[in-house]
Amino acid sequence: DAGVTQSPTHLIKTRGQQVTLRCSPISGHKSVSWYQQVLGQGPQFIFQYYEKEERGRGNFPDRFSARQFPNYSSELNVNALLLGDSALYLCASSLEARGVTEAFFGQGTRLTVV
Amino acid sequence: AQKITQTQPGMFVQEKEAVTLDCTYDTSDQSYGLFWYKQPSSGEMIFLIYQGSYDEQNATEGRYSLNFQKARKSANLVISASQLGDSAMYFCAMRIYSGGSNYKLTFGKGTLLTVNP
Numbered sequence: 001d002a003g004v005t006q007s008p009t010h011l012i013k014t015r016g017q018q019v020t021l022r023c024s025p026i027s028g029h030k031s032v033s034w035y036q037q038v039l040g041q042g043p044q045f046i047f048q049y050y051e052k053e054e055r056g057r058g059n060f061p062d063r064f065s066a067r068q069f070p071n072y073s074s075e076l077n078v079n080a081l082l083l084g085d086s087a088l089y090l091c092a093s094s095l096e097a098r099g100v101t102e103a104f105f106g107q108g109t110r111l112t113v114v
Numbered sequence: 115a116q117k118i119t120q121t122q123p124g125m126f127v128q129e130k131e132a133v134t135l136d137c138t139y140d141t142s143d144q145s146y147g148l149f150w151y152k153q154p155s156s157g158e159m160i161f162l163i164y165q166g167s168y169d170e171q172n173a174t175e176g177r178y179s180l181n182f183q184k185a186r187k188s189a190n191l192v193i194s195a196s197q198l199g200d201s202a203m204y205f206c207a208m209r210i211y212s213g214g215s216n217y218k219l220t221f222g223k224g225t226l227l228t229v230n231p
Contacts, residue, residue, distance in 0.1 A: 033218065042118075042205050042221030043159070056218055088157055092219075102149070103219060105159035 002027070004093050004106035012112045013081050021076045021109045025093030031055075032074040033103065034066060035090040043090055049074055078111075086113045116141045118206050118222035126228050127196045134181070135191040135225045137206030145211040148189040149219065150180065153203040162204075165189060196229045203227075 005024045013019050025032050031050045035043035048056040049068035068074045072093075078085055088110050092103035117140040127133040139148065150162040165173045165180045173180045181190040193200060203226050207219045 035219075040223075042207075042223050043219070045218035045220070048218060058218065090157075090159060092159070102161045102164060104161065105151075107156060107158040110157070 004091055004104050006089075006091050006106035006109050008109060009107065010110045010112075012114060014114055015081055015083060017081050018077065018079045019081060019111060021078075021089050021091075021111070023074045023076070023091030023093075023106060025072050025074070025091075026104055029093035029095050029104075030072050031094040032068055032072065033092045033094070034074070034076045035092065036060070037088040037090060037108070038084075038086070046076070081113045083113050086111060116143075116146075116208055116210060116220045118208055118220055120206055120222035120225050122225045123223075124226045124228065126230060127193075129198060129229055129231050130195055132192060132194045133196055133227065135193070135204050135206075135227065137189045137191065137222060139187050139189060139206075139208050141187075141208065141210060143210045147209045147211065148180070148182070149207040149209065150178070150189075150191045151205045151207060151221075152200075153205060153224070155202070159205070163191065193227075198229050198231060201227060201229045 007022045033048040034046040037043040045058040047066045052068045063079045066076045088108045090108045091106045094103050119138045146167045148165045152160045163175045163178045163180050165182045177194045179192045203224045205221050205224045207221045
């Protein structure tokens with residue numbers, strides 16, 4: 001069975017540009033969450049989506065947005081990129097939005113802003 | 115607000131020996147879960163073990179066990195019989211289950227474990 005897949009795996013963008021990251025959850029999982037992990041830190045929560053609705057948002061500026069599609073895949077968009085947006089972006093899928101379910105992570109997208 | 119503290123930036127262990135990675139947490143909620151993840155250099159976060167706040171017994175998964183001390187708010191990971199492949203970053207994380215929570219995972223800063231042959 002396929003795990004959580006993210007694309008692209010690596011990305012280099014210039015300050016001020018926009019970027020879209022993609023995530024396909026494990027088959028049957030309806031919840032997708034996005035995390036940002038800067039070098040030397042633990043992941044920080046950005047968004048959670050369940051059944052195409054936003055269920056949670058972390059402390060990130062409005063330049064960050066996301067959506068979930070009918071097939072439960074998700075996109076994370078970041079506008080007006082800053083150097084500080086350089087990080088590993090992780091997507092996690094869960095069977096449900098709530099409950100004692102573990103989150104399975106993809107390998108992430110390494111974004112470098114120059 | 116929830117907080118996870120991992121005080122060991124790096125740990126070294128000899129192959130085949132046991133190692134304990136420390137994790138303390140802070141929350142006023144009564145219902146929560148504690149997770150440990152392994153992150154190799156490839157970047158993927160690999161789930162290792164879970165402990166619920168109401169679980170009376172410490173969780174175990176193969177060579178991994180979680181030493182849960184609720185009164186001290188600690189959830190240390192014990193890896194027995196270390197292997198070279200255990201070398202990686204290890205993250206402790208917490209999820210709150212109270213009403214209104216979005217069930218996000220709050221992570222610590224991690225501990226880099228190096229297993230020496």
